[in-house]
Amino acid sequence: MLYLDNSATTSIHPEVRKIICDVLEKHFGNPSSLHKKGVEAEKLLNKSREIVAQSLQVNPQEIIFTSGGTEGDNLAVKGVALQYHKRGRHIITSQIEHPAVKESCRQLEELGFEVTYLGVDKYGFIAPEDLLQSIRPDTILVSIMHVNNEVGSIQPIAKIGDFLKKHHKIFFHVDAVQGFAKVPLKVKEWGIDLLTISGHKIHGPKGVGALYVKDGIKIVPLLAGGGQEAGIRSGTENVPGIVGLAKSCQIAREIFVGNSKKMLDLRKQCISMIKDKLPEAIINGPECGEVSPYILNLSVPRLKGEVLVHALEKEGIYVSTGSACSSKKNITSPVLDAMGIDQETKLGSIRVSFTYETSLEDIKMFVNNLVKIVGQLINKR
Amino acid sequence: MYDHILIRYGELSLKGKNQKSFVRQLVRNIQDKIKNYNGEKVFLDIEKGRIYLKLNGQAPEKFYEPLSKVFGIFSFSPARKVQLKIEAIQKVALEELNSLQVQPRTFRSTVRRPNKRFPVTSPEAQKLIGSYILKNTENLQVDLHHPDVEIFVEIRDDAAYIYTNKIQGLGGLPLGTGGKAVLLLSGGIDSPVAGWLTMKRGIIVEALHFYSYPYTSERAKEKVLDLARILTQYTDQINVHIVPFTKIQEAISANCYESLWITIMRRFMFRIAEKIAEKRKALALVTGESLGQVASQTVESMYAINHVIHTPVIRPLVTMDKEEIMDLARRIQTYDISIRPYEDCCTVFLPKEPKTKPKIEVCEKEEAKLDIDNLVDDAVKNTEIIKIKAKEKDAFGYF
Numbered sequence: 217m218l219y220l221d222n223s224a225t226t227s228i229h230p231e232v233r234k235i236i237c238d239v240l241e242k243h244f245g246n247p248s249s250l251h252k253k254g255v256e257a258e259k260l261l262n263k264s265r266e267i268v269a270q271s272l273q274v275n276p277q278e279i280i281f282t283s284g285g286t287e288g289d290n291l292a293v294k295g296v297a298l299q300y301h302k303r304g305r306h307i308i309t310s311q312i313e314h315p316a317v318k319e320s321c322r323q324l325e326e327l328g329f330e331v332t333y334l335g336v337d338k339y340g341f342i343a344p345e346d347l348l349q350s351i352r353p354d355t356i357l358v359s360i361m362h363v364n365n366e367v368g369s370i371q372p373i374a375k376i377g378d379f380l381k382k383h384h385k386i387f388f389h390v391d392a393v394q395g396f397a398k399v400p401l402k403v404k405e406w407g408i409d410l411l412t413i414s415g416h417k418i419h420g421p422k423g424v425g426a427l428y429v430k431d432g433i434k435i436v437p438l439l440a441g442g443g444q445e446a447g448i449r450s451g452t453e454n455v456p457g458i459v460g461l462a463k464s465c466q467i468a469r470e471i472f473v474g475n476s477k478k479m480l481d482l483r484k485q486c487i488s489m490i491k492d493k494l495p496e497a498i499i500n501g502p503e504c505g506e507v508s509p510y511i512l513n514l515s516v517p518r519l520k521g522e523v524l525v526h527a528l529e530k531e532g533i534y535v536s537t538g539s540a541c542s543s544k545k546n547i548t549s550p551v552l553d554a555m556g557i558d559q560e561t562k563l564g565s566i567r568v569s570f571t572y573e574t575s576l577e578d579i580k581m582f583v584n585n586l587v588k589i590v591g592q593l594i595n596k597r
Numbered sequence: 598m599y600d601h602i603l604i605r606y607g608e609l610s611l612k613g614k615n616q617k618s619f620v621r622q623l624v625r626n627i628q629d630k631i632k633n634y635n636g637e638k639v640f641l642d643i644e645k646g647r648i649y650l651k652l653n654g655q656a657p658e659k660f661y662e663p664l665s666k667v668f669g670i671f672s673f674s675p676a677r678k679v680q681l682k683i684e685a686i687q688k689v690a691l692e693e694l695n696s697l698q699v700q701p702r703t704f705r706s707t708v709r710r711p712n713k714r715f716p717v718t719s720p721e722a723q724k725l726i727g728s729y730i731l732k733n734t735e736n737l738q739v740d741l742h743h744p745d746v747e748i749f750v751e752i753r754d755d756a757a758y759i760y761t762n763k764i765q766g767l768g769g770l771p772l773g774t775g776g777k778a779v780l781l782l783s784g785g786i787d788s789p790v791a792g793w794l795t796m797k798r799g800i801i802v803e804a805l806h807f808y809s810y811p812y813t814s815e816r817a818k819e820k821v822l823d824l825a826r827i828l829t830q831y832t833d834q835i836n837v838h839i840v841p842f843t844k845i846q847e848a849i850s851a852n853c854y855e856s857l858w859i860t861i862m863r864r865f866m867f868r869i870a871e872k873i874a875e876k877r878k879a880l881a882l883v884t885g886e887s888l889g890q891v892a893s894q895t896v897e898s899m900y901a902i903n904h905v906i907h908t909p910v911i912r913p914l915v916t917m918d919k920e921e922i923m924d925l926a927r928r929i930q931t932y933d934i935s936i937r938p939y940e941d942c943c944t945v946f947l948p949k950e951p952k953t954k955p956k957i958e959v960c961e962k963e964e965a966k967l968d969i970d971n972l973v974d975d976a977v978k979n980t981e982i983i984k985i986k987a988k989e990k991d992a993f994g995y996f
Binding site for chain 1: 814815816819933991992993995996
């Protein structure tokens, strides 16, 4: 089996799995309980918060544990909008955001907010100047993703953050689910106010993530209840998941950061192999430059992405069309739409996503199989 | 590029003959502090009132945080070492100026020349450096009184050191030069601040916590350990003595006048603390008491409570306002831990109307109903010592 769908989700790292099992077994207490069992769980929670904070280079009290990326995005976007709606009701985001951000914005539109959805160029980059021009006196929130989940483009977060430093009343949320631990991120330096991460994209468990909320920013909770997570996210904490998230953050530093050069090289080699052996293939998104080493999106003309996915699956290679969240619906990807890619290319797009373990052999195997499959499929027509 | 950090120890220079041992302790403390930062060994220059940290190619910034947690350091500066030639000094002074992130509009140079064999006097050197810089820059002027940047040049025996940035240290005296004291650490806002201020004067502190389980919870204990953990940023280890106090509190509340509970309780605390201090070879107690803050902190109460022991009691906060104490607590980052809402031993057996002017005779009469020696010895005997280390592995072994 060759799993190349690591942007959808990753396998759980053995060390993380072991620790989660251990916590499930031994430390089942409720962190809010007064007794020893509770204190134990609370300690684990606090330690995990420290570790996650360290990996983002922020303060522990700025970390809110969530159920994952979708909740983090929802909480950030709606939480800020509802808290600060008296200041203004305008939000800026982009057309290539994850649905968790976009749909949250749509919900806010129903409530009377106005949303500007910034477009992107043909490589999937938003222009900071566009953003600057969209700012209005009643803008309260800018939400831009760090790494696009479908084509891997890295958005100019530092530059946007820099622009926004002049606008003290605008909050800046970054969906860092795809980029966190995999590409450089400087939360404080870049002036980020809120930032979403998720466990299962970095070989951690599913159902857990974190939202960074800069000290001093208030947000309206989406879940009312017992006041856990500083009142922002009620509900008994998912202690094993949270410990697993923290462990995966800790491991990620070793497995991803040290690997980024190797991965960039691999991605480059993959592209040149494809161009060499399958000249008709089209790379969607950036070929090099500001791009995640872990994501590659490509189309083969006249072939549907879905067909390619299944044909590769037969060979034991797992990739996806567009993003997993939208691949079940028979519509083209809004990200590729926004990039102005033609209909045929859009329908033919597949996303290959790597991880730290991906080797040159894996890449060769993928390309060779792709070439073989394309040959077979085209001949059958 | 900066190749040294120049460390000043201010007040220590006044300490006459003891100075040598003070500086040696300070050097040891600095070495302890930076050993996890791959720092090169620091070497010392006693008579000149400076310690130099040789960077060996490392960035100076990573030492700022550890150095700003060492008591006894007055200030420090990332510096460039230059050979003792005026031309070389001029050149490096210009380099220093050009390396600044924000380019100044005005500057001055300030030269100190403890090495009197250096042929150029300080005022002459200042002129030479200033004119060299003026010649080699544009849009820069000299302002002797309010310059944007002051270039400091220290001409020492072996070399000159050039710097512009002076970073404040904590001041105080090197930890370990002042003996040892026992800190009564309740978990409130005051006692950790009192402990920190005592440490700042060079005194090693062991903490003592009176634990009234089940009237107070595991979390109250955790809170105290977390407070001690904050204090370990300034030392490498703090011993926390957890004294079982439930029996004594129950005995007091069952037998004594309610209005004297607190006074008698504190008398017991002092007796126990003195015993433990003796065992640990500590020569003083430290409390977070501040005059008039609560009933037990009036002069009359202090008198009645202090009466049961001979060991001196250091009260660093005694004349401070609550606001001042809170500010300090925030600065040393104990505040957020202190305000966690768990009961401590002082709040559990709280009389409705505590005496603000307790009389010693009445206290003694009331205490006569109790087996004081046994209660005290028992508590001391069953005290648990928890060692809190600066760099602690997590207890579960997961990370």
